[in-house]
């Protein structure tokens with residue numbers, strides 16, 4: 001079994017929930033009959049290994065050399081950190097960062113946490129894409145902080161609500177490791 005197949009297996013076992021009627025409220029406010037709580041996978045030791053490896057491999061396959069990887073907290077966070085760690089294991093260097101939904105109201109008052117700044121070339125990570133609204137929020141905040149967004153890598157595209165098209169309308173290519181077709 002390869003890394004991708006193993007990730008699908010873990011998601012099926014731990015993170016996939018279905019209901020008879022649309023009763024699960026999504027980030028967009030819409031109701032759905034199914035939901036992937038990927039945190040139950042990506043926060044585990046094996047999930048960290050798999051998500052870091054798969055996103056790292058995707059970045060390599062695309063021929064990209066980002067300075068940073070990060071996304072909107074908190075779904076993106078375990079993926080970003082695992083990817084940065086995988087870069088180190090492969091003798092590379094990349095800064096992981098987290099984008100807060102709102103700027104911190106004390107301390108340094110930052111909205112982007114991590115060693116990343118103006119002009120850095122970054123990949124935006126995401127756990128699940130439905131409408132793409134959360135990813136677009138991450139892109140918008142990253143750009144407002146002077147980051148150059150090279151692309152988006154999501155672990156799972158639900159392939160609904162025009163998520164991919166909405167993200168790519170921002171002028172950013174989106175790549176997904178898995179899609180809803182892997183769970184049918």
Ligand SMILES: O=P(O)(O)OC[C@H]1O[C@H](OP(=O)(O)OP(=O)(O)O)[C@H](O)[C@@H]1O
Pocket residue numbers: 027028072073074075076126127128129130131132133134135163
């Ligand atoms: O494509 P969208 O329609 O935006 O939906 C997907 C988003 O929804 C979830 O985040 P949520 O808002 O539940 O927050 P969390 O990651 O902090 O749990 C998920 O982590 C994605 O970021």
Ligand SMILES: O=C(O)c1cc(=O)[nH]c(=O)[nH]1
Pocket residue numbers: 025026027028034035036037038075128129130131158
């Ligand atoms: O659209 C969402 O909010 C959403 C869907 C899903 O399957 N998983 C998730 O974490 N968020």
